[in-house]
Amino acid sequence: MIDELCIIGHPSRLGGADTELDHQIYCWQAMGVEVHICPSGPLDDNQKAMQMEKRGCIYHEANDWASLEGMHCISFCNGQFLKHVESIKRYARTTTFVNCMSWNFDKEVEGQSKGFLDFHLYQTQHSFDKVSRKLKGHGTYRPLYFIPYFHAEDFPYIDDRLQDKFRFGRISRDDGDKFHSRQLWIYETMTSPLVKQGLILGWGPSVEKKFDRLPESYISVLPPGAISQRAFYAQCEAIIMSTDTFENLPRVGFEAMASGSILIVDNRGGWKLEVEDGVTGWLCNDEREFVYKASRCAFEQEERNRMRLAALKKLQKEWGLQPAMDSWARIFGQWKNFAC
Template structure:
């Protein structure tokens, strides 16, 4: 990226933000915690919550009006959270939008000749126990399949296991999301 002219700054160097520049964050609680400092440099703050629930700090930021635009990957989630966020701050200047995520299908070609002797399920995320429901194994165990099931879970470690319980024997877990590439996972 630097060869393309992108400037990379040290992390948490909020003074490097040009005055009035847009600042966007995807599902990052550190960003939410830093919003009061970021807002000293710009009011053009954008938050993309990839989850179906609200962060505590996201709600606090909404109360203060620290996020000027919320982006969502689908209208169902957006429709679910807008009333909860608007109840915290009805300011019409705070906007909500959906966007269509970019996905390069060339990196994930359709594979017509997949194995038919097993059914695959999986989960990719960074390690965070909040990425897993306490009912994870109950949910996955209820996938009905006429053939044996195989599962691959990235970003799962002892913290997640404390929350979910031990994975079923048919699930292989990896402690971080980088143990397999997305293509290997697919």
């Protein structure tokens, strides 16, 4: 075990990697690790509002690399960490980069080739398979795997939703690639015994440019962050989302599973780890399968209820505190041995 570590960057409640970092802090502190934060730039209002010092985190001045002397430093998909990793490496005991994507940052490859990155962390085999190709053969490459902790307390389970309509939605940032080109067609084609009511959280100029139109009137669109994630899931019986991207291990999936919203998602990437088709949600190979399974979800209330409970149990078993602590303990052991 280690006594302390320092985050380069800052957690957030917006964005996958920053949200994931927020949850890992709960896990590290539960293990007795003192968590330091060295921001890589000015904090925005969302980051300030988190008041991490009240959770026991110790702040360093932004970009004060000298203050990292002798510390294990970790960063989750932070470009500024990669930009300054040579300077950070002068002081840090170890440097670790967590790539939550399915592609490489140019500076990530450069940092590895120059020996500035000691460890690379991955959540999934499919992410490693994609990201490791450009890193192997550049110095000593030390990939490690961890089981991410999901802090389900932030997303209370809801089992008393209104049943007068079939309410569905999707959530992401304003990125056209996060939306499959047939996403609106799926919503408009699927059927329901009740009136359909949709909610898209994350609609903005990029998404509207992709579709060149607004959805039908029964689907409301809101910009990113217009309502809380908790409020979003409370309104959605089902999360029906198809993307043009390859998802690593989507936090949206964990949030939906904790909240009791049924997942109807792509049969690829991290969705396949989160969803057992027909048991904890539905996986779809194409837009027509989306229409069929979304329609089935709308009609079969008892099946929905079985699925949402099965999904919650899967989340607690596979991404709860104990499995995450066990995996981080192995990583901390590697850090400690490397630095001896």
